Amino acid sequence: MLGAPGPSPAEEPPGGGAASALSGLTTRGRSFLAAGFAAAVCSYVLxxxxxxRVGLLLAVLPLVCVAVLRRTRYRVAGSRRxxxxxxxxxxETRVHLRVDNVSxxxxxxxxxxxxxxxxxxPRPRxxxxxxxxxxxREVSYRVRSDLRGRYPLGPLQLRLTDPFGMCELTRAFSSHDTLTVVPRVEPLPPVRLSGEATGYGEGRQRSPAHAGDDDVIPRGYRHGDDLRRIxxxxxxxxxxLMVRREEQPQKALCTVLLDTRRSAYRGAGPDSAFEWAVSAAASVSAHMLERGFQVRLLTDTGSSVPGPDGGGGLSGGGFDGAASLDTAGLLLDTLAVVDHSAEPGLSxxxxxxxxxxxxLLVGVFGELDAEQTGVVARMRHRSGAAVAFVLDPAAWSREGPADAGESEGGLRLLRENGWTVVPVAxxxxxxxxxxxxxxHRAAAGAPRGGAAAGHDHERA
Incomplete structure (x- = not known):
């Protein structure tokens, strides 16, 4: 009898009974059985x-092996790590298999x-x-995938044989494990983007933290409060007695917008434009979490992770390291299975x-026509700073670049509306x-600062 740790016993193949047992005869077992019947017929004729007697011995031996193997109550536990x-x-990841004989x-x-x-x-054997x-007994094997996704491993199968090699019976465990292949995350250099956290430019995207903060208005005195706060x-x-609230910590907000429209990309495979966009979204999300941001992943379908408000009770690494790891894991697991959407636009x-x-808004876009370029341009009005990575799917699929005039006009419109546009070859x-x-952000900010200083000098 085969078993696995927990409520996952081994299962017999369908159609159990004498028929399934005889179907487990090996080539050697079938040869012995055929030779026994042939010898019995010859003995009757001759x-x-x-x-x-020789024919009966040859025919009975594989049948006895089948009966003994089926009645053997093996208790074998299997596990996978x-x-x-x-x-x-x-x-690559390594899969460790362990088989314990508990009988x-x-x-x-x-x-x-x-x-x-x-x-x-291939299936490891x-x-x-x-x-x-x-x-x-412990064995291991390695698996590797160039494509992200969730892949089931299992069930584990055991094939039992008798000492003479006459019969084989297969049993399977019912437990499964899942291997999650996430997008590749590239380390990004620290840069100064307008709208970042304290010490990195404007702070308009920061919002008060709600969990664990003092009340917004002065509250009643509680036992243990510092008297200096009265x-x-x-x-x-x-x-x-009323005590004043302490200064509330600030959380920097960042939204990573991933364009998943099927019509915006061409080609498939690990080197396609869509896979680059998914990897870029994962890298930017991980980088902003490391810098203490509260990160929200948003797609063209309107779904956001980790929550509708981008918070979900989780903050960036600058405030809670455990929460940052949870958020990073949630974002990577989401991007591991993200696929093309049937959305016609980004509305x-x-x-x-x-x-x-x-x-702070960071967008990764595929092909943008005139209508969708206008939608993206209006997104900038609700963000402190906006950076757009725009891919040219035609160039990625080796079909030649798109219309240069139309593409440059769309990028110019985004720049005029305050986007920092980075074309992606x-x-x-x-x-x-x-x-x-x-x-680009530093170069765009320098002339404005210089002009402002010049006007102040003229007024003086």
């Missing part, structure tokens, strides 16, 4: 009693096989020798941004583009 269970695309009798020869999707490679009572004016007004994402709070490096975005 009248040789000794030949009949992934190291790690979440891996970036084009990276009081040794097992025979065991053949172990694990089911894996074809994307991860192992042959295990006799496992003593209370013993265990607000005497409010105490005189309300007739009881749903615009509606979400129009009703939300101001903050085929195979471009995201860290270099991120640094270029910071340089």
């Amino acid at each position: 009248g040789q009693a000794d030949l009949l 992934l190291a790690p269970a979440r891996v970036p695309a084009a990276s 009081r009798m040794p097992t025979g020869l065991l053949m172990l096989q694990d089911r894996v999707p074809y994307v991860l490679g 192992f042959v295990l020798d006799r496992v003593e009572p209370g013993g265990r 607000h005497w004016r409010s105490t005189a007004r309300y007739g009881e 749903r994402a615009y509606d979400v941004l129009r009703g939300g709070q101001e903050g 085929a195979g471009a490096s995201l860290p270099e583009l991120w640094r270029a975005a910071g340089d």
Whole structure:
């Protein structure tokens, strides 16, 4: 009998019984059975009693092996462990399999096989020798995928054989494990973008933290409050001791907008424009979390992660390291399975941004026609700063660049509406583009500062 840790016992294949047992005969078992019947027929024709005994021995031996193997009550437990269970695309992970014999009798020869999707490679197979009572065997194999996604591993299958190799029976565990292949995350250089957190420009996108903060108005005195926090004016007004609130910590907000429209991209595969866009969204999200931002991932469908307001009770690493890891894991798991959408435009994402709070907006867009360029231009009005990475799907799919005049006109419209626009060529490096975005913001801010200083000098 086969079993697995927890409520996942081994299952027999459908159609159990004598028919399934005989179907497990090996080539050797079938040969012995056929030779036994042939010898019995020959003994009847020739009248040789000794030949009949030989035929019965040959025919009965595989049947006895089948009966003994089916009645053997093996108790075998199997387990699987992934190291790690979440891996970036084009990276390897190791799968550890463990088989424990928890019965009081040794097992025979065991053949172990694990089911894996074809994307991860061929099915691994192992042959295990006799496992003593209370013993265990451990084997491992490696899997690798260039495509992100969630891939089921299992169930684990064991094939039992008798000592003579006459019969094989297959049993399967019911438990599964899931390997999550997330997009590749590239480290980005620190740059000064307008609208970043304290020390990095404007702070219009910062909002008060709600969890664990003092009340907005002076509140009643509580046992243990510092007497230096007593607000005497409010105490005189309300007739009881009132304490003033401390300065509320600020959270920097950042929205990463990922364009997933099917009509905005061409081609498929790990080197396609859409996969670059997904990897860019993952890299920017992870980078902003490391810098203490509260990050929200938004797609053209209007769905946002981790929550409708981008908060979901989780903040960036500058405030809570554990929450930052949770947010990063949630964003990567979401991007691991994100796919093309059937949305015709970006209006749903615009509606979400129009009703939300101001903050830093980083958009990764595919092909933008004149109408969608206008929608993206209006998104800038609700953000403190906006950076757009615009891909040319035609160049990525090697079909030649799109209409240069129309494309440049759309980019110019975005710049006129306050976007920092970074065109993305085929195979471009995201860290270099991120640094270029910071340089563009600095170059755009310098003339305005110089002009303002000149006007002040004239007024003086």
